[in-house]
Amino acid sequence: MAVSATVLRQPALKVGHLAHLLRAEVHVHGDGSRSEPMETILVVDDEPEVLGVTSSILRAEGYTILATGDPREALRIARSRQEPLDLLLTDVVMPGMNGRELAGRLRVFRPGIKVLFMSAHSAETVENYGIRLAPGEPFVVKPFAVADLASKVRGVLNGQLPVAGPHGP
Numbered sequence: 071m072a073v074s075a076t077v078l079r080q081p082a083l084k085v086g087h088l089a090h091l092l093r094a095e096v097h098v099h100g101d102g103s104r105s106e107p108m109e110t111i112l113v114v115d116d117e118p119e120v121l122g123v124t125s126s127i128l129r130a131e132g133y134t135i136l137a138t139g140d141p142r143e144a145l146r147i148a149r150s151r152q153e154p155l156d157l158l159l160t161d162v163v164m165p166g167m168n169g170r171e172l173a174g175r176l177r178v179f180r181p182g183i184k185v186l187f188m189s190a191h192s193a194e195t196v197e198n199y200g201i202r203l204a205p206g207e208p209f210v211v212k213p214f215a216v217a218d219l220a221s222k223v224r225g226v227l228n229g230q231l232p233v234a235g236p237h238g239p
Contacts, residue, residue, distance in 0.1 A: 114164070
């Protein structure tokens with residue numbers, strides 16, 4: 071899968087160390103200091119490889135990750151979890167329920183959640199699937215470099231990128 075190839079080209083991540091590094095619940099910084107996991111991100115992608123790599127990247131960045139390949143399961147997770155969910159990172163084009171619809175349904179009971187959409191298709195191509203994203207809505211194109219994903223996620227969480235609402239930013 072193209073995303074895996076992009077991730078594995080990153081010099082700091084070596085295949086042999088990747089699994090061990092990404093299972094850690096405590097983030098170890100370059101200076102050796104440790105911190106507790108940061109915000110919680112719900113990651114939804116119907117491609118298992120993309121879901122795994124994306125979740126692993128964000129865990130390595132120190133986030134708490136809840137991941138599923140099924141939008142309906144994502145709704146169940148969000149409803150049953152008492153703790154905050156800070157960000158929904160969702161694929162746009164998925165069978166059964168697209169990412170735009172998932173975000174809208176999730177906002178009914180998680181109105182403050184921030185949303186970052188991702189797709190292997192450009193925003194223009196996504197419209198060919200009948201899914202319209204508002205101009206400027208937070209969006210990352212797959213495959214993405216580790217730094218690009220981390221930067222987009224941090225930008226949305228910090229409010230530096232437009233926050234996707236029920237009808238756009």
